[in-house]
Amino acid sequence: MAGGLSRTTGRWGGFFLLLLALSGLAAYLWLVDLPREQADRAASGQSEKLLAVDPARVTAVTLVNGPATIRLEKDPAGPWRLIQPVTAPADRVEIDTLLARVTEARRERVLEEAAPHELASFGLEPADPIVELTVDGAEHRIEFGDNNPAGTSAYARVFAAAQEPAPTASDGAAPRADAALPPPVLLVPSWVKEAAEKTPFDLRKKEVLDVSASEVSTIELRQAGRGPTITLARRPRGPADSPEAGGWALTAPVRADADGEAVDALLRQLVGLRATAIFDEGRSAKLAGPVKPRTEVTLERDGRAAAHVKFYLPFGEEAAYAATTPDAPLYQIDRQAVLQFDKTVFDLRDKRLTSLRPEAVDRIDVAGPAGSYRLLRQHEHEWRWNERPLTPAGNEQVEAFLKALDAAKIEKIAGQTRTAWPGLGLNGAATVITLSSGEWPASSSAVLRLGKAEGELLYIRRGEEPESYITQAVLIDRLPAAVALERLAAGSDTPPSKGAVENGG
Secondary structure, three states, X not given: OHHHHHHHHHHHHHHHHXXXXXXXXXXXXXXXXXXXXXXXXXXXXXXXXOOOOOHHHEEEEEEEEOOEEXXXXXXXXXXXXXXXXXXXXEOHHHHHHHHHHHHHOEOOEEEEOOOHHHHHHHOOOOOOOEEEEEEOOEEEEEEEEEXXXXXXXEEEEEEOOOOOOOOOHHHOOOOOOOOOOOOOEEEEEHHHHHHXXXXXXXXXXXXXXXXXXHHOOEEEEEEOOXXXXXXEEEOOOOOOXXXXXXXXXXEEOOOEEEOHHHHHHHHHHHHOOEOOEEEOOOHHHHOOOOOOEEEEEEEEEOOEEEEEEEEEOOOOOOOEEEEOOOOOOEXXXXXXXXXXXXXXXXXXXXXXXXXXXXXXXXXXXXXXOOEEEEEEEEEXXXXXXXXXXXXXHHHHHHHHHHHHHHXXXXXXXXXXXXXXXXXXXXXXXXXXXXEEOOOOOOOHHHEEEEEEEEOOEEEEEEOXXXXXXXXXXXXXXXXXXXXXXXXXXXOOOOOOOHHHHHHOO
């Protein structure tokens, strides 16, 4: 019994001793070895980086992918250019991304110093792809091999330019023991290798037009046999509270306010147009025969031509093309991109009923078959009718009408000549609304004629424009009636008189 207890105690004693030893080892690793390793890492700074160089100091990049070599050089003025296999402007974003990935990547693991005959097992003999960076005249190279079985990492070797020459026997010092050692095989993130697997097109600038939207002062659209030439001009920037401040105006084929949102969208589409393929040769063959430009666009900056482009839609092809200067390449673009430049005057014309903002209106004159009246702004949201202030409910009704007027848009053209007016109730039977502002006198765009309402649609004219338009009939529902204003004037405690109903007070 005692012997059995002794053997049991001995076994448990050995277990506890082993547990104590393991606990001591863990405490040593946690309290001593790990902090020392972290301190060594901190002291080494960027030693774990794949290539510790400043991307801003890189002046040339060479990529070798199989038999293809791509060479990029940075101009002293700043922009990058492709030098090989073609000479062309480079895509700055793509290059910045490539340099950021290469210079910020960290080695995941150091495998071994492989002898030359062992490199093939890692896909490093021959290496593919290869990245070479020129930094302050020194060459740095990264050679990539195969991916690991999981595909998450790639084998690589880094040949960093020496910061100082290795000592030789003539220097009176023994050469370093590691001076002749080849660089070790590393495991690096696979996305670093992917960043190096670029084609010339990937790194080439793809914007068709080299112009900033904010610099464009004039836009001219020519559409072969599908309408007149349209010209738009940016207005000079004036006082912020002026309805004429900034924005766009149509100058041909008519002079009118332009739809600022539509013009800005058109301009963004133009300057943001990117090629899906670039042809340095064969331009004449692709545009031969009956192929004619569908649309031509000229952009001016301060009165001088800034860009000119012709768009082509060859019959039977899925792609479309854009051609700029005669010595520029031919750009292949998405077919829908060309169709979005098919614009009419109505597409680009201002579709607001008036350019006066609600808060700028301080007088409303209404004249029509049901009577006439005038509303004068007394304070910010307070109005007077017939020299009598309106009640809060009356003020709300006037403000609601102005907001509805500001939100209303022309939806389509009902008729383009005066002959359409009588049938749409836009002749003598129209209700005429004139909006005035103390700071900005009413213009033709501030005079509206409301015609017949058919269902949810209302026929309308702006000022003296010959065109008649269609908008939403809710607008006329918001228009205060003279009989309603009689009830909504302060001090009204009796039904409106017959004269007030007929003449609006």
